[in-house]
Amino acid sequence: MISALTRLADWSAKTPKRLWAVSFVLFFTLAASWSAATPLGGSPDEHAHFIRAAAVARGQINGSEVMVPHMVAGIEGKFAETGVKLPEWYKQLPKQHECYAWHEERPASCARKLGHSEKTAEVPTAAGRYHPAYYMVTGWPSLLVDGPRGLYLMRLMAALFCSALLASAVVTAAEWTRRRSVALLGVFTAATPMALYMAGMVNPSGGEIAAGILVWTALLSIFMSPDPGLLNRRLARVGIGGLVLINIRPLGLIWFAGAVVFSVLLAERGALRPVLRRKALWIWTALLGLATAGALLWARSHPDNSVINVPKSLTMREAARQTFGNTETYVHQMLGYFGWLDTPAPAFTWQVWLGVIAVVTVLGLAYGRGREAVALIGMLVAIVVVPVVAQASQAETLGMVWQGRYLLPFAVGLPLMAALICASRAPEKGFPWRRLVGFAVAGLALGHAAAFFWALRRFAVGVSGPWIPYSAHWNPPGGWVLWSGVYTVAAIALVVPALMRDRTPGEAAGAGRDGADPDAGSGAQPRATAAG
Secondary structure: OOHHHHHHHHHHHHOOHHHHHHHHHHHHHHHHHHHOOOOOOOOOOOHHHHHHHHHHHHHOOOOEEEEEEEEEEEEEEEEEEEEEEEEEEHHHHOOOOOOOOOOOOOOHHHOOOOOOOOEEEEEOOOOOOOOOOOHHHHHHHHHHHHHHHHHHHHHHHHHHHHHHHHHHHHHHHHOOOOOHHHHHHHHHHHOOOHHHHHHHOOOOOHHHHHHHHHHHHHHHHHOOOOOHHHHHHHHHHHHHHHHHHHHHHHHHHHHHHHHHHHHHHEEEEEOHHHHHHHHHHHHHHHHHHHHHHHHHHHHHHOOOOOOOOOOOOOOOHHHHHHHHHHHHHHHHHHOOOOOOOOOOOOOHHHHHHHHHHHHHHHHHHHHHHHHHHHHHHHHHHHHHHHHHHHHHHHHHOOOOOOOOOHHHHHHOHHHHHHHHHHHOOOOOOOHHHHHHHHHHHHHHHHHHHHHHHHHHHHHHOOOOOOOOOOOOOOOOOOHHHHHHHHHHHHHHHHOOHHOOOOOOOHHHHHHHHHHOOOHHHHHOOEEEEEEO
């Protein structure tokens, strides 16, 4: 059985383009399954992003400011939203989830069906201040298909976009010569159920997380596994992922800078100088600089004028204390908290993911050199401290609004760093790496399937309903049996490439020549694509 899976893994990785295509199809299948299996508007703030995407597709980059009373995290206020002109039925979206969100015992069947209307009306959205780039990618299907089908197509566009980024990360990890199965384990561990869930929703968090995985994988490969023949394509992946991160929200610039700092800290001796000499680096740096300037200008010209009645008792010190106390919750949210953060993944999923991360991190600390151990410990500290600092600094004006997924584009660096340190430092003999990877990816696949079924069951019959939702009150298009089966098969197939053999020196040299510039040392214009 194992030998058959190994042969299948080797076949899928025979060429970078084949591996990218296979990974893309499987990631898209997983993300699209979440798109189908989640009620419309059933994920955090998705109604606002639907409206924003539809408006941007119609050329409404800006709109009139509308003050809307809301309660967020138990705090009342008037929130500055953006009014846009859309078909009247979009006004139903903000209330679609209210009958079942935060009422886990209720299935999603209580939500009213969305209607159709030729009339236009002003519809407010809380996402009106967000940079329009993401919505240009996801919103255009609403021009072709009206009603719920158009919303599902918007989700599928988000899934396509994120799957392309994640597939490029898989190809990047597979380029490692030494223990590439361990490098791939890092990518598959970073792609948590929450990452794939958000990839299937119309929400910038999905693109942000997928881009974070690509940026971290490409940067660490550049500095920890230097290869002149692969440098241009790796720089292209860093550049593309960085452009996505920076153009989604201002936090993306911080996450990108953090990935650069940690990657340089882990750089092999002599790895930095060839990168600085490569012309492609400066081309991508210029593009990222322009994107940064544009994103900061956009944020400055679209301030948040909300008036929030934050209680005086919520001081900076109190916010820091509460945030630190919520660390475990934020970690769970990064692994899997579905719906409107009211449907946690089953304990099995959390135990598998935390177990794999713990084992790989401990091995990274054991095999890593001094500065590599410092980097791993620094990342662990940052995962705890960054939310405390970020929320405490703004709690007196915004309240307690932090969610674990906000940190995920940065936190994916922990399993990736740990896995790649193991891949580069562990001795050739003396540890059953292939057996470890095999057990780990099997557990991750089952953890994915369990999380998906658990969330789908919650929407179908509620958490108090039968374990097997035969008489589902709410069903996704095609039925729950279909999507449960599709997701389980795709989750198992996705991790098969982690069982591939390591490349021989001849294969590695050939892979380098495939995308190399003949005059790479002189800094020639890059020709390789991000997909490899």
